[in-house]
Amino acid sequence: MSNEPTRRGTRRNTVVRVGILVWLALVWIALWGDLSVANLLGGLMVAALIMVALPLPRVPVAGRLSLLPLIELLMASAYYALESSLQVAWLAIRPAPMPVSGVLRVYSGTRSDLVLVLWADLLNLIPGTMVLEIDRRRCVVYVHVLDVGSAGAVDKFYRTTRRLERLLIEGLERSTGWPFARPTSPPEVPQ
Known part of the structure; x- marks a missing residue:
């Protein structure tokens, strides 16, 4: 046994x-x-x-795969990538000045290195965003965002990141007994 x-x-x-x-x-x-x-x-x-x-380091995996959240994650990330591609293309050809870009701080609610890395990879796949730094100790990810010129654009970015992270956590981490610690800091709005 x-x-x-x-x-x-x-x-x-x-x-x-x-x-x-x-x-x-x-x-x-x-x-x-x-x-x-x-x-x-x-x-x-x-x-x-x-x-x-060139052996890869072992990443501790302590969870279970949940199929429905992973399917929703695939569909959501494909949708966000397509939507962002169209927005970036429009920004490139529209007859107006470029939007205000900036770096936003996003707090992570996961303690899993695997989920954090996959989340950062998904954020990098969305056109107009690029992960600049991951502070693992404080569970903070700094992301360069192409359009932060309005509160609505910033809010949409935070909703997108939260949804992708939630789907990754639901799809890959164990459902009980996992110490989630979600910081309650409000999103930063550029001035």
């Missing part, structure tokens, strides 16, 4: 390693643009070499 968690951890570790190996091999094939047996074998060899020579 006591070996069950160890076996489960070993099995999970093996699945993760095989997944990374396959992913790196697929990236290799995509970079070459040719699906052949030689390319597949070469990709597997390069992937194995990368995994041995």
